[in-house]
Amino acid sequence: MNQAIIFTDREAWDPIRHAVICTALVNGWQVHCSIQGEAIKARFGVAEQPEQFIDLFRLHRWDLEDEFEQMILNEEFDSDGWVVI
Template identity: 35%
Template sequence: MNQDILFADIQLWDSNRQAVNFPAQQAGALITCWVSLDWLQKKADKPLTEEADILSAFSVYRFDLEELAEEMIENEDFNQDGDIEIG
């Protein structure tokens, strides 16, 4: 794992966006990362309707998500807002 990219142990469900937000930091810059509910449901292989279940699934796949986000940050695969979007 690249030590230049750090992930805080913070995750927030955004019901409007239907995604979980988790922050990363690279060289002092804060990067907002998102993982879609659809991605989490596919990985969990079940519907996730309650916030607690969604955040629990996020926790299960956190390591995979951090690796994906790290790779996307290194490849500069940012969206138009400068965020990382998974799924």
């Protein structure tokens, strides 16, 4: 685990992005991360309601945070500066 990257425990459903969003602190700077609802369903099972997507995110938090961390280290940001799975 990279101590320069710390994930908060505040995730939420973003109805515009149709994704679960979370925040990482990278050397004191906020980086917004998201995983699309379709990616959650493809990887972890059926979800239709926001609460179900968030529950699946929480069940697989450690793996997702590892993936987000690697993407941050590789500077894989979208045009808005987000890390998106």
